[in-house]
Amino acid sequence: MQKILNDKLVVTADIVLRIILYLSIVASIFFLGKMLLGPVLGITEYKSGLKTPIEFSVNEQGTATFGSNQTVPVNIEHAKGLFQIDRPVPKTLMVVFFLLNLIFFGLILWVIHSLWMIVQSVRQKNPFIVLNGRRLHIIAFSMIGIELIQGLANLIKMLYLEPRLNFETIIVHSKIHVSIHVIIAGLVILVIAEAFRIGVELKEEHHFTV
Amino acid sequence: MSIRINLDVMMARRKISLGELAEQVGITQANLSILKTEKAKAVRFTTLEAVCRVLDCQPGDILEFIADEKNENE
Numbered sequence: 332m333q334k335i336l337n338d339k340l341v342v343t344a345d346i347v348l349r350i351i352l353y354l355s356i357v358a359s360i361f362f363l364g365k366m367l368l369g370p371v372l373g374i375t376e377y378k379s380g381l382k383t384p385i386e387f388s389v390n391e392q393g394t395a396t397f398g399s400n401q402t403v404p405v406n407i408e409h410a411k412g413l414f415q416i417d418r419p420v421p422k423t424l425m426v427v428f429f430l431l432n433l434i435f436f437g438l439i440l441w442v443i444h445s446l447w448m449i450v451q452s453v454r455q456k457n458p459f460i461v462l463n464g465r466r467l468h469i470i471a472f473s474m475i476g477i478e479l480i481q482g483l484a485n486l487i488k489m490l491y492l493e494p495r496l497n498f499e500t501i502i503v504h505s506k507i508h509v510s511i512h513v514i515i516a517g518l519v520i521l522v523i524a525e526a527f528r529i530g531v532e533l534k535e536e537h538h539f540t541v
Numbered sequence: 542m543s544i545r546i547n548l549d550v551m552m553a554r555r556k557i558s559l560g561e562l563a564e565q566v567g568i569t570q571a572n573l574s575i576l577k578t579e580k581a582k583a584v585r586f587t588t589l590e591a592v593c594r595v596l597d598c599q600p601g602d603i604l605e606f607i608a609d610e611k612n613e614n615e
Binding site for chain 2: 535536539540541
């Protein structure tokens with residue numbers, strides 16, 4: 332019963348990953364194509380597409396009601412948001428972001444594809460192969476890479492765009508958004524990949540023992 | 542590899558085929574082929590013993606140590 336359930340899970344994972352991979356390819360081509368034709372080459376109508384997470388100080392007074400008649404004052408001092416520049420920004424900057432996005436999407440597709448190939452090898456009942464160890468390494472390094480690229484992109488936006496922002500009521504102070512969770516997950520996968528490599532070596536040694 | 546397998550030589554001397562030897566030793570032909578083609582990473586004593594019994598030879602007749610040129614120079 333458990334085995335049938337596991338087999339079904341693997342088949343489902345295979346189908347879901349296949350769909351995600353195809354959708355990601357289409358989305359990547361669409362997004363990068365739109366960016367290339369618009370902000371980079373200036374052929375089509377466009378917005379800059381530079382959506383950037385920002386943090387800012389505000390001073391918004393409000394109230395919160397508890398129970399039937401207990402109302403207390405509430406103050407928002409700090410908020411997070413996204414800003415987007417609707418008009419062209421310097422072409423050099425857009426080329427830099429286009430290249431960063433190209434690497435970013437490339438890494439995402441590589442991760443999904445590697446994961447899909449691992450699932451396929453599990454479906455074929457042959458997951459303990461050297462290639463899967465390499466695929467796990469690819470996934471781990473790509474996850475760390477994706478996060479670092481996002482951090483770099485945010486850093487560039489922060490250094491270049493933030494000094495140019497002027498709002499009447501808020502003061503923007505950006506932070507570099509690098510998810511430490513993703514980097515830790517990447518490191519964990521790296522350790523698993525190494526354990527997997529040793530396991531494959533042991534399996535091969537066993538296989539070639541007569 | 543510094544251990545050479547002379548199984549084919551012994552098989553030729555005893556005029557025995559791979560299939561026959563595999564059957565008499567009690568392992569698969571594929572496994573014996575791994576040993577014969579020097580792809581094996583380890584040999585069990587039980588396998589070695591059975592091969593020696595069938596071929597009526599010593600382990601040294603099948604396994605030969607070849608010193609590396611680099612080590613020899615040192």
